[in-house]
Amino acid sequence: MSPDTIVVIAEHLKGELSDITLEMLACGRELANASGSELICMVLTDDPLPFKALPFASDKTIIVKNPVLGTFNPEAYCKVLSHMLREMSPRIALMGSTSVGMDLAGMLSVTLGATVVGNCTRIQIEGRKLLVTSKLYGGKLTARSEVDQGMVLCLLMTGSYSKEGGMKNEISQIDIRDSPLSLDGLRTQFRELVEPEEGDVDLTKVPVLVGAGRGVQGADNVRVLEELAGLLGGAVCATRPVVDQGWLPRTRQVGRSGVIVKPRLYLAFGISGAPEHVEGMKDSEFIVAVNTDSGAPIFEVAHYGSTLDLQDLAPVLAEKIKELKGGK
């Protein structure tokens, strides 16, 4: 196989392709076009049916099937991918900067002797050189890196490429194979997938969300934000650290391991804008962020911002909103 192959490792859950797969295909298509490479999409699954007639932007789609590959099992994936990627020897393997790709990258980098570049937002090829832009330090800085030889595993961040670019008008060539090696005797066994508990509010359907970040500093301030959300006919949601502290239930978490939301208004209080949260709310129609750190990355995605202390601002804002609503 050509050393200039680009491989996309597809992600899916319960027979449904994840959006990140299409974004990776869009990125891979752009790189393949720029370098004259072949783009291959690799799907590891127990059932090829949902994936074999999809119009992927890849030149070829390889579906590897085995009963163990039904749901993501890092050990099984790593075994199959180590074997296949070693054989294919691609220039680039694209994975998601997700709970799937992040499990695999470290292991595969050792088994394949490959370089990993994480948190990628943009990947370009210049001759033999791969130029990658990534987010570092919680998104506070941007890192540019170069890799000029060997296999590179890039972890692509959600929202970096448009998913439309991951499809084309025809079904790509399909190659369905059995796993090239036995997956018996694995030390990791997948038992079950638990659906999220249903929260009292469906965050994806609420027109206004008031987001609480670590800067709220305590459950008392969350209540102030709840009042604000109530006035706006919305609900309060949170970043992971706020949920970890138990200030709000996990059903209110927005971001990579929570819910993806696109409300008409997102008011972010004390949210720094770590990439894993921004992924979940950046497509909100109108974003206003309040954070005392003027360098917080949330201000990159917000339309308006303030560096005032939320404890001072939120109660006054609630009063102003009451006034304006009363004056309707």
Place this chain on the structure above:
Amino acid sequence: MKVAVIIRQVPDVVEELVIAEDGRSLSEDDVMYITNELDDHALEQALILKGRHGAHVAAYGIGGSEARDALATSVAKGADEAVYVPLEFKDRGDNHKLAMHLAAPLRDGGFDLILSGMQAVDELDGGLGGILASRLSIPYVGGLLGVDMATGAGKVTVKKAFAGGRIGIMDVASPAVLGIQSSEQPPRYVPVNKVMQAKKTLQVKEIRTSVPDVVGLCITQLQKPETGAGAKMLEGDEDNVASSIANLLKERGLL
């Protein structure tokens, strides 16, 4: 059960990050260090296992001298053993190098579980857990929200976060490396006087290994995100800013 926890010192991103003159690294003198948040969760998860099953918890503090303070805190919280692995400034955030330092001592330590945060704010080269596991030829699962003993010897049951709030339940045979995203309870608080007390009697084993200079990922430039594309900042006191926001909402029919 023996559990090792990797506790890395990373730049505190709440502080201003100053880029060094080389344009590709942080200015060493200006970095303020903090324990990597998810490593703190890994420690908490290990202490939860200690509480439930009497696990022996060994804390491996990584970084500069700040790592020793983190070890004192870990012991004050309940860790049984403190090991310091010094890492030069230029090597911090290089997980491949760190894994080389840690592989042999962790193998020799005979641990059932090795816990670390699933990611660190200063890394780009793939998660530490997976690299370590591959080097030790044992399984790795990351993105975990909980760990407990499984029914049946030599196994743990883990809860792994998937997109959309779904949780995957898996059984993993020990020894294994586990990447923690959130501990089952928030990391415990320990009063300063308890940390000071732990410091006085703290016995730290130091491990110095020399590892070859591997050329991994080469960062050519660090920069602050482009300004201008971001938010329009609202100036003034609470009254002015609150009025501006309320008016913006009204203009957009959001009130």
